[in-house]
Amino acid sequence: MIHLIYLLVFGFLLTTCIGLAASWIDRKVTARIQYRVGPPLLQPLLDIVKLLGKETVLPSGVSRVTFLAAPMIGLASVMVVSTVLWVNSLYPSQGFVGDWIVALYLLAIPSLSVILGGFASRNPLAGLGASREMKLVLAYELPFVLAALVPVIEADCSIRLGDILNFQRANGATATSPAGALALLVAIVCMQAKLALVPFDIPEAETEILCGPLVEYGGPPLAIYRLMKDMLLFILPFFLIILFLGGVRCDGVHLFWGVLKYVGLLALITVGRNTNPRLRIDQALKFFWGPVTFISIGAVLLAAWGH
Amino acid sequence: MDIRLKALLKSLWVYHLSTGSCNNCDIEVLDCLTPRYDIERFGMLPAGSIKHADLLLITGSCNRQSVARMKRLYEQVPRPCFVVAIGECALSRGMFIHSYNCPQPLDRIIPVDVYIPGCPPKPEAIIAGMVKLLEKVKNK
Ligand code: SF4
Numbered sequence: 001m002i003h004l005i006y007l008l009v010f011g012f013l014l015t016t017c018i019g020l021a022a023s024w025i026d027r028k029v030t031a032r033i034q035y036r037v038g039p040p041l042l043q044p045l046l047d048i049v050k051l052l053g054k055e056t057v058l059p060s061g062v063s064r065v066t067f068l069a070a071p072m073i074g075l076a077s078v079m080v081v082s083t084v085l086w087v088n089s090l091y092p093s094q095g096f097v098g099d100w101i102v103a104l105y106l107l108a109i110p111s112l113s114v115i116l117g118g119f120a121s122r123n124p125l126a127g128l129g130a131s132r133e134m135k136l137v138l139a140y141e142l143p144f145v146l147a148a149l150v151p152v153i154e155a156d157c158s159i160r161l162g163d164i165l166n167f168q169r170a171n172g173a174t175a176t177s178p179a180g181a182l183a184l185l186v187a188i189v190c191m192q193a194k195l196a197l198v199p200f201d202i203p204e205a206e207t208e209i210l211c212g213p214l215v216e217y218g219g220p221p222l223a224i225y226r227l228m229k230d231m232l233l234f235i236l237p238f239f240l241i242i243l244f245l246g247g248v249r250c251d252g253v254h255l256f257w258g259v260l261k262y263v264g265l266l267a268l269i270t271v272g273r274n275t276n277p278r279l280r281i282d283q284a285l286k287f288f289w290g291p292v293t294f295i296s297i298g299a300v301l302l303a304a305w306g307h
Numbered sequence: 308m309d310i311r312l313k314a315l316l317k318s319l320w321v322y323h324l325s326t327g328s329c330n331n332c333d334i335e336v337l338d339c340l341t342p343r344y345d346i347e348r349f350g351m352l353p354a355g356s357i358k359h360a361d362l363l364l365i366t367g368s369c370n371r372q373s374v375a376r377m378k379r380l381y382e383q384v385p386r387p388c389f390v391v392a393i394g395e396c397a398l399s400r401g402m403f404i405h406s407y408n409c410p411q412p413l414d415r416i417i418p419v420d421v422y423i424p425g426c427p428p429k430p431e432a433i434i435a436g437m438v439k440l441l442e443k444v445k446n447k
Contacts, residue, residue: 027347031345031347034342035342036342036345036347036348037345037347037348038345038347038348039347039348039350040348040350042317043317043318043350046314046317046318046350047314047318047350049310049311049314050311050314050315050317050318050361052311053310053311053312053314053315054315054361054385054386054387055385055386055387056385057358057383057385206355210355210356211355211356211359214356214359215355215356215358216356216358217358217359218356218358218359218385219385222358222359
C-alpha cells in the first residue's frame with residue numbers, strides 16, 4: 001500500500017508538477033533568448049489537458065495495441081524510475097540492492113517507447129525518426145553507463161543509490177573529484193541526447209521530418225508522450241544530481257541547494273539547446289563513440305585508480 | 308464552458324496550408340511568430356504534423372491540384388478543430404476569380420470559421436482574426 005502511495009505521490013504527482021514547471025521555464029527562457037515574450041505559466045498543463053480532450057486518430061492499418069501501448073510503456077517506466085529516485089533521496093535506507101541498475105534500465109525505456117511508437121505508426125517519416133532514435137540510443141548509452149559507473153566505483157562498488165548518496169554526504173559530492181567532474185561532463189552531454197534536444201534532436205528534427213516518430217500521434221497518446229518528455233526533463237537532471245552532485249535533501253537550507261543544483265542543470269540544458277545547430281546522425285555517432293567514450297573511459301580508470 | 312474547450316482555446320496549434328497562394332500571405336503568417344508579434348503568448352504554436360493541429364490556416368486560391376489534398380488534410384485533423392481563411396485568395400479567390408484553375412472558393416468546399424481579408428493581411432490583422440475566433444467559440 002505504502003508503495004502505491006509512493007508511486008502516485010512521488011512518482012506521478014510531484015514529478016509531473018516539477019516537470020511541467022521545468023518545461024515552462026525552458027520555453028520561457030527560450031522565448032526570452034529570442035526576444036519574445038513567451039507562453040504563460042500554465043501553458044504546458046493547458047497543452048496536455050487540451051490534447052487529452054481531443055480525438056484519437058488511428059492511421060489506417062496500424063496495430064492498435066502497439067500504437068496505443070507505446071506511450072503508456074514510456075510513461076509507466078518514467079513513473080517507476082522517478083519513484084525509485086525520490087524514495088532514495090528522501091529515505092536513503094529504503095532503497096534496494098541494484099536500484100542503480102534498475103534506474104539505468106528504466107531510463108532507457110522512454111527512448112524505446114518512442115522507437116516502438118514510431119515504427120508502429122506506418123509512416124515513412126516516423127520510421128525514419130525511429131531509426132535515427134535507435135542509432136542515437138546506441139551512440140549515447142555506452143558513455144552514459146560508463147559515466148554512471150564512476151560514482152559507483154567511488155562509493156566502494158556499491159550499486160545502491162542510497163549508498164552512493166550516503167558516501168557523498170560523508171565525503172563530498174562525486175563531482176569534486178577529477179574523475180567525477182569528467183564523468184559529470186559526459187553525463188550532461190548524454191542527458192541532452194537522451195532528452196532529444198538540440199543539438200541532438202536528430203530523431204525529431206521538426207524542420208526536416210516533422211517531429212519524427214510522433215508524426216502520426218495526436219490527441220491523448222500525444223499528451224502522454226509530452227507528459228513523459230516533461231517528466232524526463234526533471235528526472236534525468238535529478239538522476240545526475242543524485243549520482244554526481246550529492247542529491248537533494250529536504251531539510252531547511254539543503255532544499256534550497258537542491259533546487260539550485262536542479263535549476264543550474266536545467267539552465268545548461270536550455271542554453272545548450274538554444275545556442276547550437278542540429279548535428280547529423282553520423283556526426284552524433286562519431287561524437288559519442290569517439291571523444292565522449294574516451295573521456296568516460298578515462299574517468300572510470302581515474303576513479304578505479306582512486307582519484 | 309467546459310475545461311476541454313477552455314484548454315483548447317488557450318493552446319491552439321496551427322497547421323498552415325497553402326493552396327496555391329502567391330507566398331505573400333504565408334510570409335505574413337510566419338511574421339506572427341517573430342519577436343514583434345509572438346503568438347506563443349497566446350499558447351499558439353506552429354504544428355509540423357496535421358495530427359497535432361487544432362487550427363487549419365488556409366491561404367491561397369484553392370486550385371484544382373491542391374483541393375483534393377486540402378480535403379484529405381481537413382479529414383485528418385483530430386476534432387475539435389477550426390478553419391481560418393487568410394487573404395483575399397482564400398476568401399473569394401481574389402484576382403483569380405475568373406481563372407480556369409480555381410473553380411470554387413474555399414468556403415464552398417469546407418466550413419470556414421473565421422475570414423481574415425487583406426492582400427496580404429498584416430500580422431496585426433491575423434492576430435485580430437484569431438481573437439475573433441476565440442470570442443466566437445467562447446460565445447457559442
Ligand atoms: S491574398 Fe494576395 S498576398 Fe495572399 S496569396 Fe492571394 S494574391 Fe498573394
